[in-house]
Amino acid sequence: MKLTRFSCFFLLLATLAAGLFLYDIPLTLTPEPVPCRLPEKVVQIPAQAGASDKSENTHAEDSDKSGNTSQSTSSGKSEGTNTGMAASSLNARYACVMDADSGRILWEKDAGHKAAMASTTKIMTSLLVLESGRLDETVTASQRAASMPKVHLGMAAGYQFSMKDLLYSLMLESHNDTAVAIAEHMAGSVENFAKKMNQKAKSLHMENTHFVTPNGLDAEGHYSTAADMCRLAAYAIKNKDFLELIQTRSHSFSTTDGKHSYTAVNRDAFLSYYDGALGVKTGFTGDAGYCFVGAAKKKGVTLVSCVLACGWPPNKNYKWTDTRRLMDYGFENFTASDLPLQKLEDAVIPVEDGKEKTVSCLPLAPPKTLLSRSDSITVTYELPEKLHAPVRSGAAIGTVSWYINDDLFCRQEIFPSKDIEKSGFSDKIRDVLQVWTRTLFREM
Numbered sequence: 001m002k003l004t005r006f007s008c009f010f011l012l013l014a015t016l017a018a019g020l021f022l023y024d025i026p027l028t029l030t031p032e033p034v035p036c037r038l039p040e041k042v043v044q045i046p047a048q049a050g051a052s053d054k055s056e057n058t059h060a061e062d063s064d065k066s067g068n069t070s071q072s073t074s075s076g077k078s079e080g081t082n083t084g085m086a087a088s089s090l091n092a093r094y095a096c097v098m099d100a101d102s103g104r105i106l107w108e109k110d111a112g113h114k115a116a117m118a119s120t121t122k123i124m125t126s127l128l129v130l131e132s133g134r135l136d137e138t139v140t141a142s143q144r145a146a147s148m149p150k151v152h153l154g155m156a157a158g159y160q161f162s163m164k165d166l167l168y169s170l171m172l173e174s175h176n177d178t179a180v181a182i183a184e185h186m187a188g189s190v191e192n193f194a195k196k197m198n199q200k201a202k203s204l205h206m207e208n209t210h211f212v213t214p215n216g217l218d219a220e221g222h223y224s225t226a227a228d229m230c231r232l233a234a235y236a237i238k239n240k241d242f243l244e245l246i247q248t249r250s251h252s253f254s255t256t257d258g259k260h261s262y263t264a265v266n267r268d269a270f271l272s273y274y275d276g277a278l279g280v281k282t283g284f285t286g287d288a289g290y291c292f293v294g295a296a297k298k299k300g301v302t303l304v305s306c307v308l309a310c311g312w313p314p315n316k317n318y319k320w321t322d323t324r325r326l327m328d329y330g331f332e333n334f335t336a337s338d339l340p341l342q343k344l345e346d347a348v349i350p351v352e353d354g355k356e357k358t359v360s361c362l363p364l365a366p367p368k369t370l371l372s373r374s375d376s377i378t379v380t381y382e383l384p385e386k387l388h389a390p391v392r393s394g395a396a397i398g399t400v401s402w403y404i405n406d407d408l409f410c411r412q413e414i415f416p417s418k419d420i421e422k423s424g425f426s427d428k429i430r431d432v433l434q435v436w437t438r439t440l441f442r443e444m
Helices: 005-022 118-132 163-172 176-187 190-203 226-236 240-246 318-333 425-443
Strands: 059-063 068-075 094-099 105-109 138-140 160-162 250-254 261-265 277-285 289-298 301-308 335-338 348-352 358-360 368-371 377-384 398-404 407-414
Touching: 094 226, 094 318, 105 226, 105 318, 118 163, 118 176, 118 190, 118 226, 118 240, 118 277, 118 289, 138 163, 138 176, 160 163, 163 176, 163 240, 163 250, 163 261, 176 190, 226 289, 226 301, 240 277, 289 318, 301 318, 377 407
Parallel strands: none
Antiparallel strands: 059 068, 068 377, 094 105, 094 301, 138 160, 250 261, 277 289, 289 301, 335 368, 348 358, 377 398, 398 407
């Protein structure tokens, strides 16, 4: 019997089908792999942030030497960080205002310059105590603590206090002897406590900060920056116990034996004169000048600010006027917005030698920050042109980066939507069958 070409084809087809049935191999027609590409999309700064709805945006795509596909979208016109307010309008040598939620610096004046920060240091001292949970412990004053200069509580060596009471002395009245007594109790010595302060600073990415004292008195090697102190404040105000502490108007207490009584009164005038003020901490030393780290919240937006070297006597009010300018600038010129992001789940990436031929990406939530009318946003996607099986959903395959005014603001990793195993011999048979099936359909 003479077999035609189609008879041979159907005989082979039946044989392969029987093999697929015996080995329980699913018969699916998977699509041909398509190039990795994010969907075209015009990205605009949200209208509430002040961008024009008619603005044109650019979309560019190229491939780097590693074979990754890099795509970016841009929006708006690039401007410097300090648009809208002249640096000379502030008395402070170093200043910063920051979005407390995203950490974005909205305006700065030499905010990365290392400088003495006086009693704003005590923000870190109080935080370490609050986070330790040791508020019910009894603190005994040492001779070293009692010898600290004004401003001080006036404790004598041997006096004993509740740790919780001392926190009010520390943050409302800024007592230097209290800071040393706390440090010695918490870590055995001022030096050991400073190590804890520096460890915490490192964890908060305060890269240009070094603590030597718990009270902020002038000391060699004790410094920070306006930007780092804003980072510290942004972290601190997320602690409800810290907020309650710094907003307390006054607190009366005594030594544990009841023989000596004290009243700590909050000296933070910012709480009284600025709408939405959350407070935080003042400071002054001969080297540091007047300093203030502040926080305020209006309509769901929280800002933190810092002024260092903001005048010397008799100009103690400079810190208040400068802080008002910084806060007003932030609240009046910036709006909370989602940053633009394409639908990553629509990006299809070919998979070589896999049981499935393509994989999509898991969706990401767009980051939020404060944007102004003059901000320029660029979003860059880095994804491979193809993947090799096995693919694991927990292993990053790319990144998406957001740039504001050409400065990197945020970067997130991109993950595949599922695991894909490496194909075996039976998968190869299935692939051949699929190709032949397509061929047959085309010829018929």
